[in-house]
Amino acid sequence: MKLITNQQVSELVTTADAVQAMREAFAAAGSGAQQARVRTSASNGVMLSMMGAVIPDAGIAGAKVYTTIKGAFKFVITLFSTETGAPLATIEGDTMTGLRTAAATAVACDALARKDVDTLAIIGTGVQARSHIPALLQVRKFKEILIAGLSGQQELADEVTKAYGVPARVVEIDEAARQADVLVTVTRASTPLFSGDLLKPGAFVAAV
Structure with a gap:
């Protein structure tokens, strides 16, 4: 299993890559499944959140887990093979989250804006x-x-x-x-x- 850091994400993934990946993910959503976000809060104000998805066309199942502490977020993404169930990679998710969120907006804009x-x-x-x-x-x-x-x-x-x-x-x-x-x-x-x-x-x- 690979560990991919925020720095590696910023060096390897371009904005164009992210937009194309989101196009493909949305196109494959009909054959996949999504897990709605679940949040758990402790008495000290620390929140733990998780969401996940399975995209059979990509051969990937994954989950994003993150903490919210004093308004700051820290993300980790773990990916698994849908063929063997084996863990494939754990990715520091801060840089990836910025890319993914913006790419999703761009795909929606391309479909809906004049x-x-x-x-x-x-x-x-x-x-x-x-x-x-x-x-x-x-x-x-x-x-x-x-x-x-x-x-x-x-x-x-x-x-x-x-x-x-x-x-x-x-x-x-x-x-x-x-x-x-x-x-x-x-x-x-x-x-x-x-x-x-x-x-x-x-x-x-x-x-x-």
Whole structure:
């Protein structure tokens, strides 16, 4: 059995790889099975969560197990052969989770968003915001990217413009909702971020 680290994942798996893998996983979902997430919380506030799936077409069964401690997550993924039952690999899942979540959004965007989009808006500036932008650029050609959030907006906008060559600028949340052709929310907010009345007709919203 192999142990694959976060560093190895970042070196070996590209955003394009992740999007293609999610396309294949969704296509094979009809012949597979999924285990809904199960959460267990201790009196000290530590939460342990687990979810799993079997994808016979890929020959893989697997589970992701992770802790939540003071709002921080740590992930491990274990894969098994569906032919022999043998364990194949254990993967540190932090980097993989960022890739997978964004890739799932990109596959949904490709299937559901209009083809003639100009503006991508991201509400949130954390790890998932940084993962989603390159993933969505795999499936649509945006002319501009709007960044909204509580902190780090300008830093992320500068980073995006430099890395991907697409102009990015900081806006307020309502402006992001109003101008977006594709709108992605990547926050832990527990209250509404904006009024749905602000959205353009036909806008695609991914609430992560």
